[in-house]
Amino acid sequence: GNSVTQMEGPVTLSEEAFLTINCTYTATGYPSLFWYVQYPGEGLQLLLKATKADDKGSNKGFEATYRKETTSFHLEKGSVQVSDSAVYFCALRPNTNAGKSTFGDGTTLTVKP
Amino acid sequence: DAGVTQSPTHLIKTRGQQVTLRCSPKSGHDTVSWYQQALGQGPQFIFQYYEEEERQRGNFPDRFSGHQFPNYSSELNVNALLLGDSALYLCASSSTDRDNEQFFGPGTRLTVL
Numbered sequence: 001g002n003s004v005t006q007m008e009g010p011v012t013l014s015e016e017a018f019l020t021i022n023c024t025y026t027a028t029g030y031p032s033l034f035w036y037v038q039y040p041g042e043g044l045q046l047l048l049k050a051t052k053a054d055d056k057g058s059n060k061g062f063e064a065t066y067r068k069e070t071t072s073f074h075l076e077k078g079s080v081q082v083s084d085s086a087v088y089f090c091a092l093r094p095n096t097n098a099g100k101s102t103f104g105d106g107t108t109l110t111v112k113p
Numbered sequence: 114d115a116g117v118t119q120s121p122t123h124l125i126k127t128r129g130q131q132v133t134l135r136c137s138p139k140s141g142h143d144t145v146s147w148y149q150q151a152l153g154q155g156p157q158f159i160f161q162y163y164e165e166e167e168r169q170r171g172n173f174p175d176r177f178s179g180h181q182f183p184n185y186s187s188e189l190n191v192n193a194l195l196l197g198d199s200a201l202y203l204c205a206s207s208s209t210d211r212d213n214e215q216f217f218g219p220g221t222r223l224t225v226l
Contacts, residue, residue, distance in 0.1 A: 004155075036217075043203055044156070044217040089155055093215070100146065100169055101205070101215060103155030 002027045006090050006104035013080055013111050021075040021107045023064075023090035031092040033057075033066050033073040038087045038106070047075075047088070051095070080111045115140075117206050117218035125224045126194050134189040134221045138206030144168075145187040146215065147179060150201040162187050163209065191223075199225045 007022040025033065032051045036044040048057030053068035062077045073090060090104040118137045126132050138145050144163045148156035158171035162181035176192045185206075191198055201222050205215040 043201075043219040046214065046216070049214065091155075100158040100161060100171065101148075101156070102158070105155045106153075 002031070002092060002094075002102040004090050004092055004102055004104040006088075006107050008107070010108040010110060013109070015082055015111055015113050016079045017111075019075070019077040019080045019084075019109070021088055021090075021109070023073045023075065023104060025071050025073065025090075025092050027071075027092055027094070027102075029094060030068070031094050033064070034091045034093065034101070035062070035064055035073070035075050036089040036091060036103075038089065040086075044089065080109070082111045082113055085109055085111045117204055117216050119202075119204050119218040119221050121221060122219070123222045123224075125226065127226050128194055128196060130194050130225075131190065131192045132194060132223060134191075134202050134204075134223070135186065136189070136204030136206075136218060137186045138204075139216045142206035142208045142216070143185050144207045144209060145181060145185065146205045146207070147187070147189045148203040148205065149173070150203055150220070152200070156203055159189070194225045196225050199223060 003026045034049045035047040037047045048059040050057040050066035056065045064075045087106045087108050089106045091101045093101045120135045146161040147159040150156040159173050160170040161168050165181045178190045181187045201220040203220045204218040207215045
């Protein structure tokens with residue numbers, strides 16, 4: 001079956017530091033890949049997505065590239081802010097609307113001023 | 114557009130009771146998926162509804178059941194509650210005639226005592 005593995009957290013960084021959160025996946029076929037962010041007490045917000053190999057998703061300074069050869073979708077940001085503190089989830093979804101999303105366990109990011 | 118809405122926000126039940134959670138999808142969406150997110154974990158797929166029928170199901174017991182109404186809104190029912198059912202329950206909606214992005218609601222926090 002499908003699975004997503006994220007780097008374990010928590011991750012603590014100083015403001016303006018570089019962020020990488022690793023994500024690898026196992027799936028049949030070629031799924032779409034997503035990063036979601038969850039703030040305390042809230043639901044999931046889509047951060048970015050990529051629907052095919054070599055696509056780069058980007059939003060709010062965050063980027064991730066769909067690497068089929070390494071089955072990875074690592075999240076990066078060049079300069080984090082305190083407001084980026086949240087839990088980040090990597091997920092995949094088959095490219096059919098009948099497909100369920102499979103999530104990683106999440107990585108907690110804390111950015112200190 | 115109100116996005117995906119869920120009710121109630123919080124709920125406290127005791128073991129053995131039954132609970133019903135509600136979800137209204139984003140305008141224009143016809144597919145509703147339910148996820149269970151235990152504390153510190155990623156969301157786990159429960160089931161998906163389309164055209165008022167359960168289309169796909171995850172590894173959850175029959176105590177978990179659902180329904181979709183003609184207006185595409187949905188209910189999640191859990192019978193014979195266990196302490197382990199305490200979690201954040203997320204509803205996600207999507208459309209079969211657009212790309213496969215899911216939009217998540219804020220969730221219902223269920224506590225079983």
